[in-house]
Amino acid sequence: MPAAPAAPAAPTVTPSAGSGVRFRRSVLVPLTAAVVLAAGTGGWYAFGGGGPTTGPAAAGSPGEEVAPLARSMHLPWPREGQASVAVEGIGSLGTRGEQKPVPIASVTKVMTAYVILKDHPMRAGAPGATVVADQRAADESYSSVETTAPVLAGWEYTQRRLLELMMVPSGNNVARLLARWDAGDEKAFVAKMNRAAAGLGMRATTYTGVSGMETSTRSTAADQLKLARAAMKDPAFRQIVATGSVTAPGAGVTFRNTNKLLGHDGVIGLKTGSSTPAGGNLVWATRQKVAGADRLVIGVVLHQRAGTSPAEGSAAAHEASRALITAIRAELPAAANRA
Secondary structure (H helix, E strand, O other), X not given: OOOOOOOOOOOOOOOOXXXXXXXXXXXXXXXXXXXXXXXXXXXXXXXXXXXXXXXXXEOOOOOOOEOHXXXXXXXXXXXXXXXXXXXXXXXXXXXXXXXXXXXXXHHHXXXXXXXXXXXXXXXXXXXXXXXXXXXXXXXXXXXXXXXXXOOOOXXXXXXXXXXXHHHOOOOHHHHXXXXXXXXXXXXXXXXXXXXXXXXXXXXXXXXXXXXXXXXXXXXXXXXXXXXXXXXXXXXXXXXXXXXXEEEEOOOOEEEEOOOOOOOOOOEEEEEEEEEOOOEEEEEEEEEEEEOOEEEEEEEXXXXXXXXXXXXXXXXXXXXXXXXXXXXXXXXXXXXXXXX
């Protein structure tokens, strides 16, 4: 049966009466004393993998010089981890932190969505192809150790709705369902992700899964900025990552976007991700008027408060991103006038 349209209802984690659907979303359970689960970001990890990584400031993302106007700006770069920012039509505002590959948690799903949309293009506002949910995706809806979105075996879902369920509440099971639908199995899809990364010049990136659960999926802020800039050229992708909430058809459950900056200070996306080893990660995009032109500003903040709880890392990534966005919106127009 076809997917029902999304409703702008308040978020809840309780299925509607009579739906017969039960599931768990990022329920934290004490598997062992050494396990810390990711909260609302599409993954769980055993505690470990090192603490925060800091390093010398870099002039800009590899292969791209910092725009001259950036030299007159005083941006509050994070004191730990990595960050990179660019303005479309202007250039790089800089990259900070040692560009050493680190786990990126659910930020992985940006590449998952990018490959899906490359293989199955959608017009802006269109539903896209029809995908039938398999039993595995339905069974994984009940997981207590990762972020999931409820799907029903045998139900027909639109490609757009599944991409929303993957990107908005960060449903791991939906990411894996889309990978199997596209490539037959997840391993083949991961190979596509790595080929796409190579094509974008993401030389420090390795994907080993489609959802971000694997700590072996690693990247840098500079590489993820390259991906985000490419992905945001797709109108359908831009619409999906700007979605404030999404309802799971058949389950009567509405989820709010995990990106708490969305809708504030011109922010129109993009993707969160956090875990104990990855720390807090946030790829964001905002609109800014510069010299009379509407510019897209894209930033990446990685590895914030790594080694702590996913909630603490996520809060740190949001705060670091908010500080950068606030400063850029305040200083960029004047810097452009001076340049």
